[in-house]
Amino acid sequence: MSDTAAWWRSAVIYQVYIRSFADGDGDGIGDVAGLRQRLDHLADLGVDAIWINPWYPSPLADAGYDVSDYRDIDPRFGTLADAEALVREAHDRDLRIILDIVPNHTSSEHAWFREALRAGPGSPERDRYIFRPGRGPGGNRPPNDWRAMFGGGAWTRVTEPDGTPGEWYLHLFDVEQPDLNWENPEVRADFEKTLRFWFDRGVDGFRIDVANSLIKEQGLPDVGDRQHHDPGPHPHWDRDEVHDVYREWRAVADTYDPPKVFVAEAWVPEADRFARYLRPDELHTAFNFDFLKAAWRAPALRESVERTLREHAVVGAPPTWVLSNHDVARHTSRLARDPAAGIGTSLDSMIDLPADLDAGLRRARAAALLIFALPGGAYVYQGDELGLPEVEDLPEASLDDPTWRRSGHTQRGRDGCRVPIPWSGDGPPFGFGPGDDQPWLPQPEWFSRFTVERADKDPESMLALYRRALRIRRETAALGDGPLTWLDVPPGALGFARDHGFALLLNVDAEPFALPEGAEVLLASGPLTDDGLLPQDTTVWLHVA
Missing domain, CATH: 2.60.40.1180 (Golgi alpha-mannosidase II)
Known part of the structure; x- marks a missing residue:
């Protein structure tokens, strides 16, 4: 594997949503064994690195973003020894490994949170999280008006060890994802320990979930009518103090040879504030959501590219380009809608609009060549290389996303882009596992058009286009950073x-x-x-x- 220190400036990184990539043991759930068996697919595709969504022990209330132990592997996915073998085998194929880290919150099943519930108000154990007394008579109203990203209020009241109604804890996402207190030195030290745990096992970097959260404004004031995407100060997004955390993390990463890398998931609406995460002593790259949201119109695409290049140039960081990920509807289906419709990135924003899948596939092919030719790096979400559309009609009984539950079954959420990908055959499970066990989300019969096996035999397939594009990209000095x-x-x-x-x-x-x-x-x-x-x-x- 090349030791080029700045490999990340031009890298094409493949996102593996591990539950839905490949099942090695036949239980219907993707795992480390399945990923190891399919490494040659990724090496042949021509990507430089693999980003793996959370594989840590978790109740899976939010697809693994509710972590109960940051320094182990969930038994459903394998063992720590399996993970270490994966890193070695990926490196043997010149593929780097990037893991997801979730610093804003833990699972409510994390040992720390269970200790906090037992310890009671005012304890050091509770200070690792954000507990507050309620407002109103008997403290029966939440401490402030903050709302959870998955719907509903962001506070839940606990029952104290003596059985009485007690304090409230903050969860900006699901009720099973209590927010950590990043003002607590013990929290910071433990995450540095987690970084080193995985770095010492050969992992090459981390993608940081909700990197612009962590720090909350002193006093936890009400949000009022401010939205998380509005410019200007916000009490729990993009606080200035969060940059101190990432300077500490960068110092850890730079002790390794070659240095480890970070990519931020940071939804920050102001370009100058977004660029602050990419200063030379902080994070290396960040996801470019502005481009992902751009309409399929030439002026909108150019404006997004120009804005992205301009804001990254301020701090000398390379842009990244992405069309899909595990949180948005697949771009083949988004691009199948009329660009004038003004759709968002979610399935719910477009599900009632007519779709022209042939147009979506043409545009997806064109968009792939666009992102692979722009300056900087690019991300490929599993299935992009097959042209997979969104599964828009999953049976309601199978929906697993907390958005479905928290919205009172009014928003279908993100499961449609998380359906296990098809490898071979004419019907489910399409070679996802070694037997005929059906995967954790049902695959539609029409997936037969999009299998790797079928694409492999078609010189004009999306897979063939991706392979040719990435080969040319590697061979062409003009492409990548610059x-x-x-x-x-x-x-x-x-x-x-x-x-x-x-x-x-x-x-x-x-x-x-x-x-x-x-x-x-x-x-x-x-x-x-x-x-x-x-x-x-x-x-x-x-x-x-």
Whole structure:
């Protein structure tokens, strides 16, 4: 494996949602054994690293983001020895491993939280979390008006050891995810211990869940009508003090040779504040949600790219580009909707709108070549390389996302992008496991169109396109980190050049137009017209003199 210290500046990273990637033991749940068996798929795809969603012991109230032990593997996924073997085998294939870390909250089954409930008000055990007395007569109202991200209030009252109604604890997400108190030195020290635990086992970095939370404003004032995405100060998002935590973490990462890396999940609406997470002594990269939310319109795409490049340049950090992940509806299905409809990123924002899947697939192919040619790194969510659409009609009885429960069964949540991916065969479980046991979320029969086995035999498949694109990316010095120069193109199109004679043209919704005279086509997301013009919803990579 290459020891290039700044590998992350140009990396293509594959996201493994472990419950839904591959099942090694036949119980219907993806696991470490299944991932080990499919490493060659990822190596052949041409990615540089694998990001694994939480695999720690957890009650799975929120897909593993409710962690009960940060320094072990959930038995449903395997053992610590299995995880160590995975790291070695991935490194043998020149694949790095990035884990998820969840610092804002633990599971309510974490030993610390159980100790806090037993210890009572004012105890050191409770100070690891955010407990407060309630307001009103008898403390029967929550300490403030904060709302949980999954719906409902952000406070739950506990019963004290003597059986009386007691304090309230904060949970910005699910009731089973109590927020930690990051003003407590014991919390900070324990997370540094967790970082070193995994770094010492060869893990190459961490993706930080909800990196812009952690610190809450002193006094815990009411939010009022402020929304989490509104610019300006907020009592529990993007507090200045959170940067002290990441300076401490960066110092830990830099003690290793080569240094370990961090990527932030930080939904921060103000560009200058977002860039603060990427200062040279803090985190290395951050997810670019602005681009993920951009409409399939040339002006919107260009504006997002320009804004992203500008805000990263301030701190010398490389951008990252992502089309889908485990929290948003798959982009093939989002792009199948009319771009003028103004949809969001969730299934609930688009489920009632008509879909043109053929258009979604064309646009998904074009979008893939766009993100792989932009400066910086890129993320591939498992199934992107197959063109998997969202499963929009899962049976209600199978829905597992806490959003479904907390919304009173009015929002379907994120399960539609988490359905186990299809590997082979003509019907469920599509080679997901070694036998015929059905996976934890049901797969639709139409997944047969999108199996790895079928894509492997089709030279024009999405999988073939991804493999060719990533091979060219590795072989082309212009791609990855570096500058970009915009080209003059017709309205409704995008075009830019990179160093060493590389150029990209994307026709979003312009009339078909000619390629530059003398340009050599390196790769196209779809066929040109009969007379060699670039049609709508098509991207082409070019070598130009």
